[in-house]
Amino acid sequence: MTTSAATAAGDGLEARLLPIADLYRGREGAAIPLLAAMQKEMGYIAPEAVEFMARELDIPAAKLFGVATFYAQFHLSPRGRHIIRVCRGTACHVRGSLKILERIKDLLQVEEDQTTEDLRFTLEPVACLGACGLAPVMTIGENTFGRLTPDMVKGILDKFE
Numbered sequence: 001m002t003t004s005a006a007t008a009a010g011d012g013l014e015a016r017l018l019p020i021a022d023l024y025r026g027r028e029g030a031a032i033p034l035l036a037a038m039q040k041e042m043g044y045i046a047p048e049a050v051e052f053m054a055r056e057l058d059i060p061a062a063k064l065f066g067v068a069t070f071y072a073q074f075h076l077s078p079r080g081r082h083i084i085r086v087c088r089g090t091a092c093h094v095r096g097s098l099k100i101l102e103r104i105k106d107l108l109q110v111e112e113d114q115t116t117e118d119l120r121f122t123l124e125p126v127a128c129l130g131a132c133g134l135a136p137v138m139t140i141g142e143n144t145f146g147r148l149t150p151d152m153v154k155g156i157l158d159k160f161e
């Protein structure tokens, strides 16, 4: 069990999920909104949250896991407080986005689509951020950073606790 999964369980998981269970009790075919509500409450879909909901609603946990793994919008592991999206689209690639990505991985000791151990950042390469004129581009949360060089990366990351 990861630290965060333990935290989710320890943070009164049942008390937090019970109101959601009550909302969806007896509603067939509501797995997607149910999981969305669980993720909104918990930050991600923890296995113990799925088990709890399956028991409460008397539906197979495998069914919920199946839906949760099928849709990219659901996250089965904890996410960082800040989501870094590094553009790997063509315009950004041509202007050196791989070096930006490598610098971030190096500084944070994290791989693509993973979260740092302190849950500070999740790193997600994406296809195009729609700001090709600013290539290479990354976003952190709602903030966009363009015309990046590898040497700019540390100073930017340092702004996010």
Ligand code: FES
Residues within 6 Å of the ligand: 087, 088, 089, 090, 091, 092, 093, 127, 128, 129, 130, 131, 132, 133, 135, 136, 137
């Ligand atoms: S290719 Fe990077 S923003 Fe479009």
